[in-house]
Amino acid sequence: MTINFLLNGLIPLHILFHATEGEIYGQEMLDELRHHGYRISPSTLYPMLHRLEERGYLMAREERTGKVMRRYYKATRKGHEALQQAKPQIKELFSEIIGGGSI
Numbered sequence: 001m002t003i004n005f006l007l008n009g010l011i012p013l014h015i016l017f018h019a020t021e022g023e024i025y026g027q028e029m030l031d032e033l034r035h036h037g038y039r040i041s042p043s044t045l046y047p048m049l050h051r052l053e054e055r056g057y058l059m060a061r062e063e064r065t066g067k068v069m070r071r072y073y074k075a076t077r078k079g080h081e082a083l084q085q086a087k088p089q090i091k092e093l094f095s096e097i098i099g100g101g102s103i
């Protein structure tokens, strides 16, 4: 049994968080998320990056590194604001789940 379906919901916020800290790219985020214990494949991650970009939370630029064309993402102003807005709810959810109830 897999709980990926549940955990995948946390990934866009995780991506957005790192994209507010600096530029990110796909492979780097895959490594980062795997490091955090998420079992994520490129076919899950790349559409997420794309949707975040499409909705205006991330902006992308492309840069050639050797033979590889790499797409770098960073949070837009809207992305920064969205993360700020989401923080109270994230905090509340986490303290409910982790803290076992009231905050």
Ligand SMILES: [Zn+2]
Binding pocket: 014, 018, 032, 036
């Ligand atoms: Zn992280």
